[in-house]
Amino acid sequence: xxxxxxxxxxxxxxxxxxxxxxxxxxxxxxxxxxxxxxxxxxxxxxxxxxxxxxxxxxxxxxxxxxxxxxxxxxxxxxxxxxxxxxxxxxxxxxxxxxxxxxxxxxxxxxxx
Amino acid sequence: xxxxxxxxxxxxxxxxxxxxxxxxxxxxxxxxxxxxxxxxxxxxxxxxxxxxxxxxxxxxxxxxxxxxxxxxxxxxxxxxxxxxxxxxxxxxxxxxxxxxxxxxxxxxxxxxxxxxxxx
Numbered sequence: 654x655x656x657x658x659x660x661x662x663x664x665x666x667x668x669x670x671x672x673x674x675x676x677x678x679x680x681x682x683x684x685x686x687x688x689x690x691x692x693x694x695x696x697x698x699x700x701x702x703x704x705x706x707x708x709x710x711x712x713x714x715x716x717x718x719x720x721x722x723x724x725x726x727x728x729x730x731x732x733x734x735x736x737x738x739x740x741x742x743x744x745x746x747x748x749x750x751x752x753x754x755x756x757x758x759x760x761x762x763x764x765x
Numbered sequence: 766x767x768x769x770x771x772x773x774x775x776x777x778x779x780x781x782x783x784x785x786x787x788x789x790x791x792x793x794x795x796x797x798x799x800x801x802x803x804x805x806x807x808x809x810x811x812x813x814x815x816x817x818x819x820x821x822x823x824x825x826x827x828x829x830x831x832x833x834x835x836x837x838x839x840x841x842x843x844x845x846x847x848x849x850x851x852x853x854x855x856x857x858x859x860x861x862x863x864x865x866x867x868x869x870x871x872x873x874x875x876x877x878x879x880x881x882x883x884x
Contacts, residue, residue, distance in 0.1 A: 687872065697856065697875040720770035742808065751796060751860075752821060753873060 655680040659743045659756035666733055666763050674728040674759045676717075676743035684745040686710075686719050686726040687753070691740045700728075700741070733763045766802060767791060769876035771857050777882045780849060784838065784880045786842040790859030797840050798860075799832060800824075803853035811855075814840060847883045854878040 659676040666672060678684065688700040688710070701710030704740060706721035715730045743756040770789040778784055790797050799811040810824040814834045825831070829847075834840040839850055858873035 689875075696877040697858075699872045699874070702872055744808075751815075752798065752810040752813050752824070753800070753858075754810070757780075757807045 655684070655745060655747055655754045657743050657745055657754055657756035659741075659759055661757065662760035663741075664759060664761045666761065668735055668763055668765050669732045669752065672730045672733045672737070672761065673743055674725075674761070676726045676728065676756060678724050678743075678745050680724075680745055680747060680754075682748035683721075684747050686717070687744045687746070688715070688717055689742040689744060689755075690726050691742065691758075693718075693739070697742070701727070723763070733761075735763045735765055737761060738763045769857055769859050769874055771855075771876035771879050773879055774877065775880045775882075777884065778847060779847055779884050780808040783843065783845045784847055784881065786844075786855050786857075786881070788840045788857030788859075788876060790838065790840070790857070791874055793861070794859035794874070795837060795862045796860045796871070796873075797834060799842050800856040800858065801853045802856055802878070806853075808856075811842070827834070828879070844881075846880075849883045852881055852882050852883045 656679045685704045687699045687702045690700045691754045701712040703710040703719035709718045715729045717726050740758045740760045744753045771840050772787045797814040802808050813821040816837045817834050829845045832842045856878045857873045860871040860873045
């Protein structure tokens with residue numbers, strides 16, 4: 654079945670540092686890929702998405718590129734802020750279906 | 766606001782009782798999903814509705830779990846004879862219907878969840 658693997662946290666960074674969260678997936682066909690973010694005390698929010706190979710999703714300074722050859726969708730941000738402290742979830746939706754399969758989540762803590 | 770609304774936000778109940786969790790999706794969203802978020806299992810899919818029908822119930826963990834959706838809008842997730850392992854945050858999401866074909870999946874918008882605690 655489909656699966657998503659992402660790096661375990663917590664990831665602790667200083668403000669303005671570079672952030673990378675690795676995400677790889679296993680799925681048949683061409684799934685859509687997503688990053689969701691859960692800020693403390695809040696619900697899941699869609700951060701960005703990509704629906705086909707080589708697509709780059711971007712939002713709020715975050716970027717991720719759909720790499721079919723390496724089955725990856727790594728999340729990056731060049732300069733993090735304290736307000737980026739949250740749990741980040743990588744997820745996929747299969748080509749012929751709608752349910753989301755999530756990775757285990759990565760907690761990111763940005764210190765001033 | 767116009768987001769997905771879930772109620773109650775918190776529910777504490779005794780083992781063996783039945784509970785009902787409610788989800789009010791974004792207006793116009795025909796697809797509705799239930800997920801469960803727990804410490805040991807992460808985020809798990811439970812059930813998917815398209816309109817009032819449920820073409821995918823594969824994630825329901827046991828026959829104690831059921832869900833319905835009426836009028837293509839509000840959905841209720843019912844857990845009968847609750848057990849301690851049912852303690853989790855139950856999340857509802859909604860989306861526009863996918864149009865089919867590659868890359869057509871619509872993003873899902875989540876509610877804040879119901880935190881269920883079984884004593």
